[in-house]
Amino acid sequence: MSSNSSILLENARLLDPASGLDATGYVWVREGKIAAVAAGEFNQGRLATDLGALARLDDLWRIDARGFWLTPGLVDIHVHLREPGDEHKETIATGTMAAAAGGFTAVACMPNTRPINDSPEVTRLIMAAAVGAAARVYPVGSISLGGRGETLAPFGEMRRAGVRALSDDGRPVSDSQLMRRALEYAGDHRLLVISHAEEASLSRNGVMNEGIVSTRLGLRGIPRVAEEIMVYRDLALAQYTGRPLHIAHVSTAEAVDLIRRAKSQGVSITAETAPHYFTLTEEAVGLYDTMAKMNPPLRTATDVAAIRAALADGTLDAVATDHAPHSGLEKELEFDLAANGIIGLESAVPLTLVLVREGLITPLRLVELLSRNPAGILGVPGGQLAVGEPADLTLIDPQRRFIFRPENNQSRSQNSPFSAWEMEGKAVLTIMDGRITWRDPGDPQFKIGHC
């Protein structure tokens, strides 16, 4: 389908937190943009008039989206695409295909590639590889050169090359002075600083949450305070410098409380968590299952409850996947030696939908967490159903039941603790820039056809 095609999605439940719209209606996509958004039945007569503008009648695709949710394209502000350097795990092409299959139209990719994205050259390499990809790619640049936490990377030049935020993700910025300077200097270049909050001297050599399970398994623990101390430091620095800060992958109850308090004091901060932190506890490590190894580690039921509450009450702003592909080479190992992280792009929607079904959040809040807020945090277009906006759209079947099989996913890697889980709800159609980037092959119940 050419990008000049026109797509009509009708009878869908439109969910747009920006306008508060939650009604059955239609969205008309034309020339890569949203041409119309309206509640109610699509008017055939008006279509004929509008179609006069189209050169070729058979370029109009008409999709009956009855029973499905139509949302602004989902935005994931925390993924690892592994290119350059670790293409055996993922590439920009496969990672964005995984994004599209998960309903995402944009992703922010973390800088811990090889080489690390700490220069405009690496940023440009990523931007070039992202041309024609199945999702928009917003590179996150490294805060420090080489991610070593010593000196600042060239924020300005990286911004010009395409970087939209900064983070030393995977490694904390241990030097408080450097973090302060990063916040200050990032402001000059309209770049958001993302904190990977971890006090390394407390987490060193740890491989899972410190607690009953780590003791039972004889594994070195990472105490919650390792995260909380750093969350507190970075909140204090954000307050002191007056610069915005985003906290990545929040995993503990106390970190949530710190963020809630800082927000109530008017500090300009946002925070994300990942589906695994509101779905799994440390018990998922079971008998050394490396699929449950990530950083920060899975915590306890108390933390999970706090994270869920924080997603509902607005303390946490976004659900990001921290999609971290690894091959068997990095995961089929001794637990101590296995790599941290799991893939997440293709399981985020069903896992977040669980919160809706449990009555914890509304469908509109889900769209806020997965689309509107992440787009806003990153300062990129999207996140709303508005005429004239680029046509980034996600069609979700909230009732589709399926068995999650990482081996059938679009991602190049299969490292997921959710393998073989029965899930409900998924993206069945993803449109990015007016182009269909994903159409669920599994017996789609919606009708798609020429007008």
Next chain:
Amino acid sequence: MRTTKSILMNGDDIDRSLTRMAMQIVEYNHGVENLVIIGIYTGGVSLARRVQQLIQERLGVSLPSGSLDITLYRDDWSLASQNPVVKKTSIDFPLEDKVVVLVDDVIFTGRTVRSAMDAIMDLGRPRCIQLAALVDRGGRELPIQPDYIGLDVQVGLGEHVHVLLREHDGSDEVVLVQ
């Protein structure tokens, strides 16, 4: 299924046979010098103790007696679906140059006795080994014959001989079960 059951020996029969076997052991060995009595788990252990007591009652001599677990010497244990529980072998006297009388309740294929002889050899070098069995049911698979027999009976392959002893089972009886 166990459908029929017939009694081969009652308590008195067993007593009489054991008494006769005890006396045969003494007679055949021209006395009790260097004799030791060793029972094979499980049934043989009680019988060996009785033989030892019978000899003591008649001759006033307390012969050394012990018990032997042959599980570790079996040639078929890895074929069993579960590992048999290993009992404690208790032979707290030297076997060098002794006349060892092995006692078992039933002799059938001869494999248990073969195992027991291997076990005895590992424990020392006796001058000779003799075998006493309360019941010889035939069906030998090895060239092994008992020296002292309580009851000689030919039993079919589908039949089982059960020796019940008062030490374990409350009363003495040898039954044939089909």
Next chain:
Amino acid sequence: MSDAHTFSRRHILGLADLSVDDIELILQTAESFKEISQRSIKKVPTLRGKTVINLFFEPSTRTRLSFEIAAKRLSADTFSISSVDSSAVKGETLVDTARNLAAMNPDCIIIRHSRSGVPGLLARHVKASVINAGDGAHEHPSQALLDLMTVREHKGRIQGLKVAIIGDITHSRVAHSNIIGFSKMGAEVRVAGPATLMPPGVAAMGAMVCSSVRAAVADADVVMALRVQQERQFDPLLPSLREYAIFYGITPELMALARPDAIIMHPGPVNRGVELTPALADGSRSVILDQVTNGVAVRMALLYLVAG
């Protein structure tokens, strides 16, 4: 336990996996096996033709020797691979090693590794039975079983005994397996040691955390001192061995608080004068050498029960 209890474990990975009946059967079997080691011909043909591989990725003299003697006394063919000549140094992953070993069709693999959970990882990739000879800070099942055997030998029972385990609870796989084992068998397990070496969640494993060594030892039937590992360099865990000896070492004065017939245990090797005063380590209440003797019997029992 009845004679009818079936031992259905293919692997011995930890005390956590074993039922009370399993433990009872292992101990009973080990008690029967003990006599074999006292014979002049210390060998039975039970595992004739079976292949047992000792795979030791961590230096160990005692445990490896004990397992090797146990296997040989059961007539198994034993092969030992130690870390220096293993493929680990060539960059081969553990799973590669496992698959290669599996291709040679051994019956039993005994593994020691510095990383917790490795025996389980190995077990998932081989057909052979896997016996954990100590993995990281996880478990050391054969040690706990020989400790149970030794205590029962001396006390006639486990149920109702007060067992004090003193020292580095965090890093001690011996402590972990013993806490699980003794509490499963009905003993009251108390632990004490420096707070830096007391992990969270010990209570959940079945132990009572005591505020002092004195409190743990008071009225105890069994006092078990753990080895202080001197190679703890990552963390500021202990100021010095001297300080440890003064405040956490077992002394005759401390033992006076225990029951008069209390026994002293140690998994070895003892840092004499640190965990235990030399007089206690070598004294009449010490059962440390009985532990070593029983180690062979317990390992024979484990090999017998899994290698069939």
